[in-house]
Amino acid sequence: MILRNFSFTQWVLVLIFVVVIVYLRLQLSELEENYRSLHAIVQAQIDARNDDGRVEARGNSEDDLEDIVVIYNRVPKTASTSFVGLVYDLCKQNKYHVLHINVTNNMHTLTFANQVQFANNISNWNIIKPAFYHGHVAFLNFEKFGTKRMPLYINLLRKPLDRFISYYYFLRYGDNFRPHVIRKKHGDTKTFDECISIGQPDCDPNNMWLQIPFLCGHDPACWEIGNSWALEEAKRNLQKHYFLVGVTEELNEFVEVLENVLPRFFKGAYNFFLHNNKSHLRQTTQKLDPLPETVDKIQQSIVWKMENEFYNFALEHFHAEKRRLINASPQDANQRFMYEKIRPK
Numbered sequence: 001m002i003l004r005n006f007s008f009t010q011w012v013l014v015l016i017f018v019v020v021i022v023y024l025r026l027q028l029s030e031l032e033e034n035y036r037s038l039h040a041i042v043q044a045q046i047d048a049r050n051d052d053g054r055v056e057a058r059g060n061s062e063d064d065l066e067d068i069v070v071i072y073n074r075v076p077k078t079a080s081t082s083f084v085g086l087v088y089d090l091c092k093q094n095k096y097h098v099l100h101i102n103v104t105n106n107m108h109t110l111t112f113a114n115q116v117q118f119a120n121n122i123s124n125w126n127i128i129k130p131a132f133y134h135g136h137v138a139f140l141n142f143e144k145f146g147t148k149r150m151p152l153y154i155n156l157l158r159k160p161l162d163r164f165i166s167y168y169y170f171l172r173y174g175d176n177f178r179p180h181v182i183r184k185k186h187g188d189t190k191t192f193d194e195c196i197s198i199g200q201p202d203c204d205p206n207n208m209w210l211q212i213p214f215l216c217g218h219d220p221a222c223w224e225i226g227n228s229w230a231l232e233e234a235k236r237n238l239q240k241h242y243f244l245v246g247v248t249e250e251l252n253e254f255v256e257v258l259e260n261v262l263p264r265f266f267k268g269a270y271n272f273f274l275h276n277n278k279s280h281l282r283q284t285t286q287k288l289d290p291l292p293e294t295v296d297k298i299q300q301s302i303v304w305k306m307e308n309e310f311y312n313f314a315l316e317h318f319h320a321e322k323r324r325l326i327n328a329s330p331q332d333a334n335q336r337f338m339y340e341k342i343r344p345k
Helices: 008-048 080-094 112-124 160-173 192-198 211-216 228-240 248-261 269-275 292-298 302-325
Strands: 069-072 097-100 131-134 152-157 242-247
Touching: 069 080, 069 112, 080 097, 080 131, 080 248, 080 269, 152 211, 152 248, 152 302, 160 192, 160 292, 160 302, 192 292, 211 228, 211 302, 228 242, 228 302, 242 248, 242 302, 248 269, 248 302
Parallel strands: 069 131, 069 152, 097 131, 152 242
Antiparallel strands: none
16 A cells, blocks of 8 residues: 555655665675685685795696596507506596497508598597597597597507517417417417528518507508608607607506506506506417527518617607606606786786
């Protein structure tokens, strides 16, 4: 009844009053939100601030870490089965997915159509991230396909002659991982020395041409035996596109470095690898060391020289990374970086 008796002027005043109250409440809510944001920023800076007032940089957010994809394009007979066994053992506790890349007929390269599909699939399959992919597949440069975020490539290399001899005997005697599988050279009991002496095709030094093309990639020139461009391209890819390349002979240190620089996947890996019974999961059942004259003959080949050059290049690169982390000087071990002179204030 009272409201009915309001004059027009009184109605206008009530409306203005209501608008002011709503406006003030909105302003108060905005001020509270700004205060909470400012408090969070200040607190983060207090937590990270050095004595001289600079702000240390923090690591990636959890969302960034959940988007990581690692690709291990594993070279055969480089202890890759042992390493992948570790990855599978850790996937549940570290909460990531592991996927094996199985290509038809064990081919090491993909058709161009499959390259496009592979790059797009890995980049956009978000439900499976963070993900660790592994398979005997040559390096694929995702940049050419315009993907938004590059995967982290890792790999292991082995002394080329050691890898070659291991593969030779593996094809004849298999290994302790699947001892009942009959390999394609089963029954051929010739030693590696005998094979070299009679010039049998499967011990031709040209067959060592594998680690270079695996890191060189899908360009046809990568797979041309003895191609000098392929060697240089493999070196460039190792430096530019690979997160880390280790060596079989220092597998423990490879795992240790990965735990330090990529704990999202490898937290607890080093201790687990040292103390479980899977550190050498796949070993060739029977293998004989070659005679000195056999080694000399192999080392005269162009392919061995190129593969050995690449292996030594990778080894030097890995040692440099390891020195800066595992054997770090006090200056490197205590290194931090921070942001300063941030404007506007």
